[in-house]
Amino acid sequence: MANRSGAQRPNGTQGKICQFKLVLLGESAVGKSSLVLRFVKGQFHEYQESTIGAAFLTQTVCLDDTTVKFEIWDTAGQERYHSLAPMYYRGAQAAIVVYDITNQDTFGRAKTWVKELQRQASPNIVIALAGNKADLANKRMVEHDEAQGYAEENGLLFMETSAKTAMNVNDIFLAIAKKLPKNEQVTGAGTSGQGRRLVESEGQQKAPGNCCK
Amino acid sequence: MDELNDQGVELYSHHGVLVKSQNQIRDDDSHCSGTLSIIEYSGIGKCIEWKPTEVLVDSETNDQEWAMVNAVGRRNRTSSGSNESQSRCRSVRIEVAHLKSFRVTRNRQQVTLMERDGTTHSVFFFQHGNADCFVAALKGNIKTVRSKKDKHLYIVPDEPESQLDRSFAELELFTENTTDVVWKFVRNLHHRPYETTLETFAKLTDIWLFKSSEQRREEEVAELLNRSLTLNETSADAIGEEYAVVDLRNGPLLPPRPPAPRGPPLSIEQWAQFQDEDGHIVEVEILKDIIFRGGVVPNLRYEVWKFLLGYFPWDSTHADRQKLRKQKVEEYFQMKLQWRSITPGQEQRFSDYRERKSLVEKDVNRTDRTLPFFAGENNENLMLLSDILMTYVMYNFDLGYVQGMSDLLSPILCVMTNEVDAFWCFVGFMDKVCSNFELDQAGMKQQLQQLHCLLSVTLPDLSAYLEKHESGNMFFCFRWLLVLFKREFSYQDIMRLWEVLWTDLPCPNFHLLLCVAVLDTQQHILMENNYGFTEILKHINDLSLHIELDSTLSKAEGIYHQLTSAICLPDVARKIIGLDPLGGPDTLEQKEPLQTTDIDNGLKVEEGPESLETLTFSPRTGEVAFERSLNLNYL
Numbered sequence: 036m037a038n039r040s041g042a043q044r045p046n047g048t049q050g051k052i053c054q055f056k057l058v059l060l061g062e063s064a065v066g067k068s069s070l071v072l073r074f075v076k077g078q079f080h081e082y083q084e085s086t087i088g089a090a091f092l093t094q095t096v097c098l099d100d101t102t103v104k105f106e107i108w109d110t111a112g113q114e115r116y117h118s119l120a121p122m123y124y125r126g127a128q129a130a131i132v133v134y135d136i137t138n139q140d141t142f143g144r145a146k147t148w149v150k151e152l153q154r155q156a157s158p159n160i161v162i163a164l165a166g167n168k169a170d171l172a173n174k175r176m177v178e179h180d181e182a183q184g185y186a187e188e189n190g191l192l193f194m195e196t197s198a199k200t201a202m203n204v205n206d207i208f209l210a211i212a213k214k215l216p217k218n219e220q221v222t223g224a225g226t227s228g229q230g231r232r233l234v235e236s237e238g239q240q241k242a243p244g245n246c247c248k
Numbered sequence: 249m250d251e252l253n254d255q256g257v258e259l260y261s262h263h264g265v266l267v268k269s270q271n272q273i274r275d276d277d278s279h280c281s282g283t284l285s286i287i288e289y290s291g292i293g294k295c296i297e298w299k300p301t302e303v304l305v306d307s308e309t310n311d312q313e314w315a316m317v318n319a320v321g322r323r324n325r326t327s328s329g330s331n332e333s334q335s336r337c338r339s340v341r342i343e344v345a346h347l348k349s350f351r352v353t354r355n356r357q358q359v360t361l362m363e364r365d366g367t368t369h370s371v372f373f374f375q376h377g378n379a380d381c382f383v384a385a386l387k388g389n390i391k392t393v394r395s396k397k398d399k400h401l402y403i404v405p406d407e408p409e410s411q412l413d414r415s416f417a418e419l420e421l422f423t424e425n426t427t428d429v430v431w432k433f434v435r436n437l438h439h440r441p442y443e444t445t446l447e448t449f450a451k452l453t454d455i456w457l458f459k460s461s462e463q464r465r466e467e468e469v470a471e472l473l474n475r476s477l478t479l480n481e482t483s484a485d486a487i488g489e490e491y492a493v494v495d496l497r498n499g500p501l502l503p504p505r506p507p508a509p510r511g512p513p514l515s516i517e518q519w520a521q522f523q524d525e526d527g528h529i530v531e532v533e534i535l536k537d538i539i540f541r542g543g544v545v546p547n548l549r550y551e552v553w554k555f556l557l558g559y560f561p562w563d564s565t566h567a568d569r570q571k572l573r574k575q576k577v578e579e580y581f582q583m584k585l586q587w588r589s590i591t592p593g594q595e596q597r598f599s600d601y602r603e604r605k606s607l608v609e610k611d612v613n614r615t616d617r618t619l620p621f622f623a624g625e626n627n628e629n630l631m632l633l634s635d636i637l638m639t640y641v642m643y644n645f646d647l648g649y650v651q652g653m654s655d656l657l658s659p660i661l662c663v664m665t666n667e668v669d670a671f672w673c674f675v676g677f678m679d680k681v682c683s684n685f686e687l688d689q690a691g692m693k694q695q696l697q698q699l700h701c702l703l704s705v706t707l708p709d710l711s712a713y714l715e716k717h718e719s720g721n722m723f724f725c726f727r728w729l730l731v732l733f734k735r736e737f738s739y740q741d742i743m744r745l746w747e748v749l750w751t752d753l754p755c756p757n758f759h760l761l762l763c764v765a766v767l768d769t770q771q772h773i774l775m776e777n778n779y780g781f782t783e784i785l786k787h788i789n790d791l792s793l794h795i796e797l798d799s800t801l802s803k804a805e806g807i808y809h810q811l812t813s814a815i816c817l818p819d820v821a822r823k824i825i826g827l828d829p830l831g832g833p834d835t836l837e838q839k840e841p842l843q844t845t846d847i848d849n850g851l852k853v854e855e856g857p858e859s860l861e862t863l864t865f866s867p868r869t870g871e872v873a874f875e876r877s878l879n880l881n882y883l
Contacts, residue, residue, distance in 0.1 A: 088726035
């Protein structure tokens with residue numbers, strides 16, 4: 036079942052609690068798991084193992100009076116496992132498509148993912164493009180402006196990130212959180228139910244700010 | 249991220265609590281000692297905190313020496329080198345409000361904490377005294393209910409107020425179909441008045457008095473009621489084992505699970521006794537049985553694995569093997585030369601090759617780098633790993649390289665150390681598991697279905713639970729199956745497990761029974777925490793490095809014996825574990841693999857507006873859809 040964790044409990048915060056499903060997509064070894072690990076645990080492993088199947092993590096951020104809880108699906112990147120991807124992006128309200136700035140092929144693959152999401156994911160999905168491994172600027176193969184131009188054309192959020200140095204990692208998740216609708220209306224859900232459950236409740240359990248960066 | 253200004257008020261603390269961290273320690277058993285406390289913060293409320301006693305070196309100030317010492321002594325699960333190794337003991341903080349349940353084990357010395365989102369924290373081990381004080385302190389701060397099915401498990405109910413305070417009417421048990429429910433009740437009452445009444449009210453009480461979680465909503469209770477009130481219910485569908493009606497017509501009757509003792513590993517002396525003068529291996533079946541029961545002593549692996557993996561035939565002589573090896577060396581280097589002699593220009597125009605090469609490079613670089621064998625920059629063994637995988641690409645170009653293969657090769661290379669021997673042993677291993685890596689995932693799908701089938705006859709309650717929680721596709725076992733538990737066990741354990749599995753004893757697909765055995769151990773945790781699709785996946789992922797190998801193997805063998813002597817075991821299950829079909833009418837529906845069973849595989853569309861998430865499966869495209877629909881009740 037979907038209803039998990041604290042979001043539905045009546046003893047929540049003063050403000051709203053929003054829960055969003057976010058999926059990470061992108062070519063193998065571009066740093067999807069590393070971005071999540073940095074965002075959720077503040078850690079970085081130089082030789083992060085490949086992801087087999089999928090991993091699921093949660094992290095909460097605070098935006099003004101709203102607590103945004105991300106349910107993050109981290110997926111295996113290799114093309115062979117592509118057929119499993121729809122299982123993760125269906126019903127997702129946000130996606131981060133990741134490429135490696137030192138590898139032009141991964142940028143091409145990212146564009147393919149964006150297209151697939153635009154075609155098959157929820158119509159209102161918020162897509163962010165992350166050019167990861169920005170710390171390896173001396174090996175850069177994808178120009179910042181090229182990616183930014185592409186992102187603008189396609190209405191994507193865009194940042195260059197580095198899971199290693201933590202550059203822009205929290206920022207990209209926060210930017211997504213800001214862009215996600217925090218109200219209850221659901222527009223054009225189409226075939227994939229775009230559900231978010233929101234609770235406005237009294238009580239003071241969690242002070243806003245404790246989970247903010 | 250958690251920048252708190254207030255220091256908090258300490259409500260309780262206990263020194264000398266050991267932690268074996270979740271993401272650490274693949275190969276050694278070091279623990280960190282620290283203090284476990286309950287602290288109340290004005291901001292986030294009460295938290296359970298564990299802080300290591302030893303002073304940690306900040307990552308900014310670490311020097312090379314420290315990092316190196318740690319890289320050898322304390323490897324962690326996913327990383328090695330640079331800035332991570334010194335931070336092996338991380339503080340742990342769990343908000344009490346997020347606590348879902350905890351388990352107290354090992355003479356009340358161990359506590360495992362589980363959160364609502366499925367996170368399972370590392371075990372806290374109380375080396376001084378036991379966990380009683382901590383548990384008492386915890387109970388003083390939150391309401392807990394002891395699980396009826398797992399006496400070690402304590403569940404935190406969601407609503408602080410007593411369920412009994414609510415009136416029956418408030419529960420709104422029959423929002424949708426009151427009439428149906430009532431009529432079914434009346435009908436059953438007519439036939440079996442006493443049982444029907446008792447059963448119904450027992451369940452009501454059970455559900456509402458010991459309501460295990462927020463997730464049982466009114467509709468579900470109604471559904472439970474419905475099911476209990478419906479005739480022709482199969483025992484597999486019965487909720488709660490206390491009430492399961494054993495009925496031979498409806499499912500197999502499993503005898504009690506017999507004990508299956510493990511044994512010592514095959515020793516060097518024993519191994520010598522199994523070889524005749526010429527080097528033939530004699531009495532192979534007895535030999536395999538010893539290996540099945542206890543594995544092989546580590547320094548024999550180098551020899552025995554070559555037979556287990558079909559590189560050397562059991563009935564070959566010393567001379568045969570010498571000859572064979574010479575041949576295999578030649579064959580290997582021939583294939584190696586093929587890719588080594590591809591020029592950069594050729595590579596440019598050979599995208600299929602280029603793709604495969606790039607995949608190998610990416611994965612080699614991050615395979616088991618925490619092990620000394622693969623640690624450090626420019627490690628020669630990494631080169632071997634890469635060369636063998638590239639040569640395998642030439643050996644089986646159509647399959648190529650698929651993620652997971654480097655995991656399968658790593659322990660073999662570590663044991664063989666020789667490039668050629670490792671390659672041919674890897675080929676033998678791949679022959680056993682290559683269907684896992686097929687492009688259409690058919691091999692994986694079939695295994696997941698077979699696993700579901702075996703689960704449904706062995707643990708019908710859990711199987712029914714999983715189906716009801718969108719997990720009947722068993723997808724949460726994907727990683728277990730794809731790389732045969734490589735990510736779930738320590739390096740020493742995985743070597744032991746694989747050599748056991750390579751004996752093909754006691755039956756085909758024994759690894760699926762191993763999955764069932766792990767799930768048997770976890771079933772109460774999954775069910776009583778009322779975990780859903782995501783929490784189940786997270787909980788199962790978090791089991792990595794926390795599964796006890798020998799007891800699990802023993803349990804799996806016990807399950808095998810149960811199944812072989814079960815009455816009315818359906819043929820579909822019999823076939824999976826290599827038993828002859830009985831041919832009689834099956835009580836479980838038999839379906840052709842793939843298409844129909846896919847649909848039957850728990851991927852059911854739930855109806856009604858109360859359904860939050862649905863999983864659909866399209867046999868035509870092989871696409872699994874996971875949807876969350878809008879639930880008006882929650883808005």
